[in-house]
Amino acid sequence: xxxxxxxxxxxxxxxxxxxxxxxxxxxxxxxxxxxxxxxxxxxxxxxxxxxxxxxxxxxxxxxxxxxxxxxxxxxxxxxxxxxxxxxxxxxxxxxxxxxxxxxxxxxxxxxxxxxxxxxxxxxxxxxxxxxxxxxxxxxxxxxxxxxxxxxxxxxxxxxxxxxxxxxxxxxxxxxxxxxxxxxxxxxxxxxxxxxxxxxxxxxxxxxxxxxxxxxxxxxxxxxxxxxxxxxxxxxxxxxxxxxxxxxxxxxxxxxxxxxxxxxxxxxxxxxxxxxxxxxxxxxxxxxxxxxxxxxxxxxxxxxxxxxxxxxxxxxxxxxxxxxxxxxxxxxxxxxxxxxxxxxxxxxxxxxxxxxxxxxx
Numbered sequence: 001x002x003x004x005x006x007x008x009x010x011x012x013x014x015x016x017x018x019x020x021x022x023x024x025x026x027x028x029x030x031x032x033x034x035x036x037x038x039x040x041x042x043x044x045x046x047x048x049x050x051x052x053x054x055x056x057x058x059x060x061x062x063x064x065x066x067x068x069x070x071x072x073x074x075x076x077x078x079x080x081x082x083x084x085x086x087x088x089x090x091x092x093x094x095x096x097x098x099x100x101x102x103x104x105x106x107x108x109x110x111x112x113x114x115x116x117x118x119x120x121x122x123x124x125x126x127x128x129x130x131x132x133x134x135x136x137x138x139x140x141x142x143x144x145x146x147x148x149x150x151x152x153x154x155x156x157x158x159x160x161x162x163x164x165x166x167x168x169x170x171x172x173x174x175x176x177x178x179x180x181x182x183x184x185x186x187x188x189x190x191x192x193x194x195x196x197x198x199x200x201x202x203x204x205x206x207x208x209x210x211x212x213x214x215x216x217x218x219x220x221x222x223x224x225x226x227x228x229x230x231x232x233x234x235x236x237x238x239x240x241x242x243x244x245x246x247x248x249x250x251x252x253x254x255x256x257x258x259x260x261x262x263x264x265x266x267x268x269x270x271x272x273x274x275x276x277x278x279x280x281x282x283x284x285x286x287x288x289x290x291x292x293x294x295x296x297x298x299x300x301x302x303x304x305x306x307x308x309x310x311x312x313x314x315x316x317x318x319x320x321x322x323x324x325x326x327x328x329x330x331x332x333x334x335x336x337x338x339x340x341x342x343x344x345x346x347x348x349x350x351x352x353x354x355x356x357x358x359x360x
Contacts, residue, residue, distance in 0.1 A: 045075060045249045046303035051240045052100050059096040059233045060089050062220030066211050068301065069318055070097065070185075074246070075253045076297040078208025078290065079164050079184040081149075081322065088213045090187040094145040095234055097185075101246060102239035104179070106141035110152035112195060116159035120169045134171060139163050142179055142243060149186040150196040157203060160184065164206045181246045201281070201325070208290050209315075210322035249300075256296040257306040261351035266291050266312060272344045273324055278335055281325035294319050309350045317341055 049071050056067050073080045082090040098105035121137035163169055167178045227233050274282030295311045321337050
């Protein structure tokens with residue numbers, strides 16, 4: 001450990017200041033070393049993501065980062081929870097993605113009287129054949145929008161778990177495989193809690209990322225209204241990808257290289273969430289797998305064939321934010337999960353990346 005003239009401890013691996021200063025020195029947050037530049041490769045994932053983002057932005061204005069993170073979850077074979085106030089284009093984002101890809105799309109409006117069979121499907125008696133025939137529910141589409149998921153009862157919410165985790169549905173004792181690529185986008189309103197059933201932690205953990213769109217900026221909202229003067233742009237949105245191309249991108253994402261240093265860095269971040277004094281429930285092994293898979297997808301979308309530390313740091317909050325529970329006393333001190341994750345990112349040493357990138 002090197003010591004500078006002002007008494008700071010410098011990490012020899014990443015060049016950041018150590019969390020523990022010398023006696024008498026003023027504590028300071030560590031400063032990360034500037035990341036080294038990477039050369040983009042000819043990634044089909046980056047080209048596909050660019051086409052999809054450009055097409056979706058014809059409908060969703062000024063939300064480039066949120067669209068990118070949604071595609072990251074799509075290419076990582078996960079699911080997205082959109083949590084925001086009404087009227088900020090949560091449903092429109094799902095519709096625009098479905099039209100851009102050309103996959104089967106179904107919308108499920110969740111209400112307290114929704115039954116599991118309304119989601120998965122049920123067997124109907126056919127008097128002509130005198131046999132029961134299975135009629136698939138809306139869950140059998142390739143892209144499913146579960147609108148206001150927290151208004152459904154826990155029994156109905158649980159009907160989504162098997163499909164989200166295993167891409168199959170069990171009904172009447174029979175297993176039915178879902179058509180790939182299966183992608184679930186759920187929305188919920190964090191403000192109005194009357195008549196709602198909060199998602200349990202086990203189901204929140206099934207969502208790869210949680211996103212919030214937020215209100216648009218002034219110029220973006222003006223541009224949105226200008227596009228709506230004649231007709232809604234969703235009605236003329238073209239298809240720019242196929243299901244087969246999406247599945248090829250999902251396969252390519254799994255080939256993105258993750259060095260052992262990156263894997264250890266991810267595990268250190270997850271371990272730090274379990275040991276932080278403000279967190280009562282830290283990240284699970286599933287959270288570590290989600291962070292790795294999302295880092296692969298994020299790097300591929302950027303056009304790279306290996307994960308850099310900055311890829312992991314960029315996606316930590318949308319991937320881990322909904323999986324952590326703060327202690328009640330920490331919430332009383334106005335702490336939030338985002339601030340705690342910032343502390344963890346500053347505390348965990350960042351692996352140094354070679355100038356030529358990580359070797360396979």
